[in-house]
Amino acid sequence: MSRDKRNEAVVSTQSTGAYNKENKVIITNELIRKNWDKSKTIKENFADLGIVADPNAQYRTTHRKKTQGDAEVEFANLSDYMTAEETPIVKKMIEESQHSSSSIRHFSPTEAALWGGLLADHGSDYKAMSRDKRNTHQHTPKQIKRKIESYLKFKSADHKTRMGPVG
Numbered sequence: 001m002s003r004d005k006r007n008e009a010v011v012s013t014q015s016t017g018a019y020n021k022e023n024k025v026i027i028t029n030e031l032i033r034k035n036w037d038k039s040k041t042i043k044e045n046f047a048d049l050g051i052v053a054d055p056n057a058q059y060r061t062t063h064r065k066k067t068q069g070d071a072e073v074e075f076a077n078l079s080d081y082m083t084a085e086e087t088p089i090v091k092k093m094i095e096e097s098q099h100s101s102s103s104i105r106h107f108s109p110t111e112a113a114l115w116g117g118l119l120a121d122h123g124s125d126y127k128a129m130s131r132d133k134r135n136t137h138q139h140t141p142k143q144i145k146r147k148i149e150s151y152l153k154f155k156s157a158d159h160k161t162r163m164g165p166v167g
Contacts, residue, residue: 035089050087104157105150115151
């Protein structure tokens with residue numbers, strides 16, 4: 001009896017070939033959503049929009065082999081994959097990406113207190129910060145430098161947490 005149920009489940013989950021029409025496609029980009037044609041498949045829509053559905057598809061089909069010493073190394077000629085024409089949608093997407101602002105990492109109040117305290121005590125001596133007993137996660141001086149730079153950017157942008165202003 002359980003065997004019949006298993007077979008029924010396999011049959012009911014098999015696709016009939018019309019994948020795009022059976023399953024709902026969720027598109028988060030507003031520009032693509034406006035230009036999406038629901039009567040076409042995903043690959044057809046991507047081709048019409050000038051977007052590649054699988055960026056590795058062409059690379060897998062053709063590459064050139066060059067010998068380097070004893071081993072053969074495969075290189076792709078990227079100029080073969082570049083398209084000369086850009087669709088208006090791709091141009092708009094490129095324009096949007098150039099005008100977007102960089103995101104600022106948000107710090108919790110305890111994390112802000114940690115980096116603020118280390119900065120107040122040690123200044124810009126990241127080696128001393130890495131040896132400080134408050135550095136319980138054992139960050140390296142290079143990691144601390146990146147976190148402090150991110151913290152200063154966060155603090156200068158006057159961001160506030162749920163518990164109030166930071167720093």
